Amino acid sequence: MWYQLFSNNEFLFKFMLKRNRYRMVIWILSFLLISIATAGSFEGLYKSDVERQAIAETMKNPAMIAMVGPGYGLDNYTTGAMMAHQMLLFTAIVVAIMSILFVTSLTRSEEEDGQLELLRSLPVGRLANLLATFKLMIILNCLLAFIIGVGLTSLNISSMDAQGSFLYGASLGATGLIFSAITALMAQLSQTSRGTLTLSFMLLGFGYLIRAIGDVSNSLLSNVSPLGWILSTEVYVQNNWTPIFWTILLAVLLSLISLYLQAIRDVGSSFLRTKSGKKNASPLLLSTLGLAFTLQRTSIIAWSIAMLMLGLSYGSVFGDLENFFGSNEMLSEMLAPIDGLSLTEQFLTMLMCIISLICTVPPVMFFLKLKGEEKKNRIDHLLSKAVSRNQLLFSYVFISILSSVMLLLLSILGLFFASSLVMEEPIQIVVLLKSGMVYLPSVWLMISITIFIYGFKPQLTAVIWIYLGYSFFVVYLGGLLQLPEWMSMLSPFGHIPQFPVENIHVAPLMTLFLISLIVTFFGARAFRIRDISV
Numbered sequence: 001m002w003y004q005l006f007s008n009n010e011f012l013f014k015f016m017l018k019r020n021r022y023r024m025v026i027w028i029l030s031f032l033l034i035s036i037a038t039a040g041s042f043e044g045l046y047k048s049d050v051e052r053q054a055i056a057e058t059m060k061n062p063a064m065i066a067m068v069g070p071g072y073g074l075d076n077y078t079t080g081a082m083m084a085h086q087m088l089l090f091t092a093i094v095v096a097i098m099s100i101l102f103v104t105s106l107t108r109s110e111e112e113d114g115q116l117e118l119l120r121s122l123p124v125g126r127l128a129n130l131l132a133t134f135k136l137m138i139i140l141n142c143l144l145a146f147i148i149g150v151g152l153t154s155l156n157i158s159s160m161d162a163q164g165s166f167l168y169g170a171s172l173g174a175t176g177l178i179f180s181a182i183t184a185l186m187a188q189l190s191q192t193s194r195g196t197l198t199l200s201f202m203l204l205g206f207g208y209l210i211r212a213i214g215d216v217s218n219s220l221l222s223n224v225s226p227l228g229w230i231l232s233t234e235v236y237v238q239n240n241w242t243p244i245f246w247t248i249l250l251a252v253l254l255s256l257i258s259l260y261l262q263a264i265r266d267v268g269s270s271f272l273r274t275k276s277g278k279k280n281a282s283p284l285l286l287s288t289l290g291l292a293f294t295l296q297r298t299s300i301i302a303w304s305i306a307m308l309m310l311g312l313s314y315g316s317v318f319g320d321l322e323n324f325f326g327s328n329e330m331l332s333e334m335l336a337p338i339d340g341l342s343l344t345e346q347f348l349t350m351l352m353c354i355i356s357l358i359c360t361v362p363p364v365m366f367f368l369k370l371k372g373e374e375k376k377n378r379i380d381h382l383l384s385k386a387v388s389r390n391q392l393l394f395s396y397v398f399i400s401i402l403s404s405v406m407l408l409l410l411s412i413l414g415l416f417f418a419s420s421l422v423m424e425e426p427i428q429i430v431v432l433l434k435s436g437m438v439y440l441p442s443v444w445l446m447i448s449i450t451i452f453i454y455g456f457k458p459q460l461t462a463v464i465w466i467y468l469g470y471s472f473f474v475v476y477l478g479g480l481l482q483l484p485e486w487m488s489m490l491s492p493f494g495h496i497p498q499f500p501v502e503n504i505h506v507a508p509l510m511t512l513f514l515i516s517l518i519v520t521f522f523g524a525r526a527f528r529i530r531d532i533s534v
Contacts, residue, residue, distance in 0.1 A: 005263060009128035012119070013135045016106060020136065027098050028144050031091065031172070032151045034473070038087055043079045043157050052077040059085065062317035066212040067354070070219075073237035078159035080236030083152075088171060090476070092230050093208065094469070095144070095172045096179040099137060100200045103183040106133045109193040113376070117267050130184065130262050134255055137180040145173030164236040167244070171230045174247040178226045179204065181254035188261035191270035194372070198299055205306050209313050216317050226250070288387055289395040295373075296366055300403060303362040307407045310358065311414025314351060318419035318427075348427065348435055349498035355415075356439035357472050357493065359407045360446050363400040364464060367450055370396045371458050380532060389528045397451060397520070404443045412436040435499045441512035442492035446471075448516035448523065455526030467491075 046052045056077035065071070069089045073081030107130060110116045116129055149166035179200070186199040207225040214221025214228060222228030229243040261271065284290030293300075370393070373379050382392060412432050420426040450464045471491035474483060488494030495508045 005125045005127040006131050007125040007128060008123060009125060009131045009135075012124065012128050012132035016132055016136050017139070020102070020106075023102075024140050024143075027140075028147055031095070031144060032147055035087070035091065035148055035168075036151050036155065039079065039083050039152060039155055039157065039160065042082050043155070046079070046082070049077075052079070052082060055082065062216050065215050066314060066317050067351075069211075069231040070215045072234040078236065079157050080159035080161075080164055083160065084164075084168060084235035084237070088168065088235060089227065089231060092172055092175040092227060093204070095141075095176045096204050097201075099141070099176040099180040100183045100197065100204070102137060102140070103133060103180050104187065104193050104196045104200070106136070107184060108187040108190065108196045111187075111267060112193050120267060127259055127262055130259060133184065134180070137177065141173040141176035141180070144176065145169035148172060160236060164239050167233055167239050167241060168235045170241075170244050171233050171235060174244045174251070175226065175230055177251040178247050178254075181251040181258065184258040185254050185261070188258055188265065189270060189272045191268075191273065194299070194369075195272075198302060202302060202306070205310075209309060212313055213316075287395075288382065288392050289398060291382075292369070292395040292399055296369055296399065299362070299366070300399075303403070303407060304410055307355075307359060307362075307411040308414045310355065311411035311416075312418045314355075315415040315418025316421075318415075318423050348432075349501050352435045352439065353475050353493060353496070353498070354472075355411050355436065356408060356443060357468070357475065359404060359411060360443045360468060362407060363404040363443065363447055364450050364468070366403055367396050367400040367447060368454070368461060371454055371461060374458070374532060383532065390524060393451075393524055393527055397447070400447050401444065404447065405437075405440065408436055408440065408443070409433075431500055434504065438499055438504055438509065439493065439496050441509045441516065442496050445492040445512050445516040445519070448519040452519045452523035452526075455523035455530070 046055060056071075056074045059065075059068070059071055060074060068086055071081075071085040074085075110129070119129060120126070145166070146169060148169035149162075152160055152165035152168060153162045182203055183196065183200045186203075187196045190196045190199055207227045211222050211225040211228040211231070214224070215231075222231070226247055229247050232243050233240050265271065282290070282294065284294050370379070379392060383389065416426070416429050416432050446464065446468060449467065450461065453461050453463055471493050474488045474491055475493050485494075492512055495512060497504050497508070
């Protein structure tokens with residue numbers, strides 16, 4: 001009977017819940033604390049209508065619309081409207097990332113490691129594991145939505161009523177559910193966990209880009225993206241619940257498709273088959289560097305296209321941004337040109353910092369591929385040959401360093417080409433290169449910290465993502481929340497001069513570079529003497 005496909009899924013659900021309960025609590029508490037702290041800071045920092053409207057004026061430009069969404073209630077920019085406008089989209093993206101990581105680890109990763117096959121040898125239904133995963137994600141996202149709603153309501157801020165607060169939480173929960181369903185579907189299409197993550201993150205990135213383009217030029221495009229649906233809830237302004245229902249409905253539909261595909265395929269197979277290998281090995285496979293590149297070339301190409309598209313999308317709004325600054329007298333008074341710099345060039349400093357933070361993600365992922373190979377016992381064979389540990393380690397380090405330069409350069413070139421087509425007086429390519437490439441030492445330091453953690457305690461490499469998230473928080477919200485300067489100094493990105501507003505000083509850049517060399521040295525030394533096991 002059909003119900004036998006789900007037999008004993010409740011036991012698998014309890015097992016999953018027990019294994020992941022601490023991760024779930026950490027994620028939920030992190031979202032709760034950040035949301036409460038941000039909302040409370042907005043209320044304390046911008047107490048008058050004049051101060052809030054001044055901030056609203058800076059948010060009406062096309063570049064900010066592309067970055068955080070169109071914004072609602074800008075004519076009456078209350079604390080609630082400010083919170084939803086500046087935090088909802090980026091928080092939803094992090095919730096989507098959380099869901100993608102959870103579902104991938106519970107589905108395709110377990111299948112790839114042989115754990116699912118072991119479970120299926122027991123009296124467990126074919127769909128029990130996937131159904132248990134959906135149950136866990138429903139519990140996680142519903143708890144997140146409820147706790148965020150209660151937390152924001154408890155602040156007793158007049159412009160943040162209970163309905164809006166629970167809608168804010170529901171928007172995050174719905175985002176988690178839709179990307180849980182998308183990832184489950186990608187797990188049926190891809191044969192590896194890496195492919196599942198790549199496809200899921202590509203869809204998330206596509207959703208962000210298509211929403212950004214739609215919000216600036218054509219609102220109909222925004223309706224293609226789930227992220228556009230979430231923003232159309234107009235939290236704390238109109239409190240529109242309809243997009244939440246449509247998002248959940250689509251999540252249910254995608255989940256049913258995933259269950260059907262899971263039911264008709266064999267364990268270990270996929271619907272997007274991996275192409276057969278070549279009869280003769282490529283010359284690249286004669287070296288550890290070539291092997292490391294071959295394993296990740298698809299991801300490198302995908303991220304290269306993504307960063308180029310990101311630069312093109314932001315550059316395409318620079319023409320409208322220039323016109324906006326020129327026609328907004330209030331904003332011109334607030335941000336008077338510095339030393340002959342245009343307002344667009346001043347805005348460039350924040351944009352480049354955000355792009356450099358995004359460009360940090362793939363190099364870290366490329367290096368951590370080595371951890372995945374070690375976890376699957378694939379590097380033991382290599383090290384049994386005439387291959388040193390340093391040779392193996394620095395093959396991945398080289399790819400990470402080279403990709404950080406290449407991805408940042410591609411995003412800058414995309415920004416330049418697109419902006420040169422829409423601006424009357426384009427920003428010089430030299431200015432763009434300096435303002436972007438100056439962040440390379442901070443990116444390299446993040447990579448070296450990853451190497452250090454991997455060398456000493458590979459089980460703790462998730463810490464680097466927490467640190468990167470902290471860096472994004474203090475960089476993106478540091479100015480708005482008027483955070484203490486020491487908080488930004490705890491991140492390597494806080495030591496980078498914001499060119500062209502600030503002059504480039506070599507000393508802090510060289511310091512970051514030397515620190516990264518030292519940290520890399522100790523990380524490599526620890527890897528060389530520790531046991532190969534995770």
